[in-house]
Amino acid sequence: MPVFTAEDNGVTRLARQRGRIEMMRLAFEEARAADPAATLLLNDFDMSTAYECLIEGALEAGIRIDALGLQSHMHQGAWGEEKTLEVLDRFSRYGIPLHFTETTILSGDLMPGHIRDLNDWQVDHWPTTEEGEHRQAEDLERHYRTLYSHPSVESITYWGLPDRGMWLGAPGGLLRPDGSPKPAYHRLRQLVTEEWRTPETTVRTDDDGRLRLDAFLGEHELTVGGVSAVLDVDAPGEVTADVVVG
Numbered sequence: 001m002p003v004f005t006a007e008d009n010g011v012t013r014l015a016r017q018r019g020r021i022e023m024m025r026l027a028f029e030e031a032r033a034a035d036p037a038a039t040l041l042l043n044d045f046d047m048s049t050a051y052e053c054l055i056e057g058a059l060e061a062g063i064r065i066d067a068l069g070l071q072s073h074m075h076q077g078a079w080g081e082e083k084t085l086e087v088l089d090r091f092s093r094y095g096i097p098l099h100f101t102e103t104t105i106l107s108g109d110l111m112p113g114h115i116r117d118l119n120d121w122q123v124d125h126w127p128t129t130e131e132g133e134h135r136q137a138e139d140l141e142r143h144y145r146t147l148y149s150h151p152s153v154e155s156i157t158y159w160g161l162p163d164r165g166m167w168l169g170a171p172g173g174l175l176r177p178d179g180s181p182k183p184a185y186h187r188l189r190q191l192v193t194e195e196w197r198t199p200e201t202t203v204r205t206d207d208d209g210r211l212r213l214d215a216f217l218g219e220h221e222l223t224v225g226g227v228s229a230v231l232d233v234d235a236p237g238e239v240t241a242d243v244v245v246g
Helices: 010-018 020-034 049-060 080-092 130-148 183-195
Strands: 041-044 067-074 098-105 153-158 218-224 227-233
Touching (some): 010 020, 020 049, 041 049, 041 098, 049 080, 067 080, 080 130, 098 130, 130 183
Parallel strands (some): 067 098, 098 153
Antiparallel strands (some): 218 227
């Protein structure tokens, strides 16, 4: 916006006619009018200062952005902790939650580093490999741990479950073309369903009927005498809540 020469399209023409900021205002206002409860993102794959300038222009114009979307298709190799933390620190300074909206980590040969537009890399066959799958599992765990450790990250979306149908035909899925899970699938499942999950436990309240728990964010079911209630912990830090059971 407003420069895009790969193909003729209405978005580029509208951005050129109205200007980038006013086109964004139009999009956000129309979407919010259609659903006032929607979470609206400004989302891009460009992690350069150009994206920062766009964000700052939108905020100065009074456009309300609920979250910033950051895409991370790592076809030329995983970012690693240093680059990921550098990106997180740059974009967290706006005080807006960060969503990693598109994450891809390959389990096959990497795209050559001299390719600037990833769409220019077209191959007939791009298979997953045993060595690549081991690398993908290590890179994926490192990436997710880095994101999970940062207080500004609110959401992570992996871009595609199976290899079949992946963008550019890349082996970036967590499942092989035959549907069998790669090591990265098991590694991510272990993190989400075991390590980053509050374990089932039995506790005793104090004399005032209160209890203190260290728990992960999310929904927690409390059961007392066979009667249950749900407690939703949706923000980090110390949370105090009254839960009536029965």
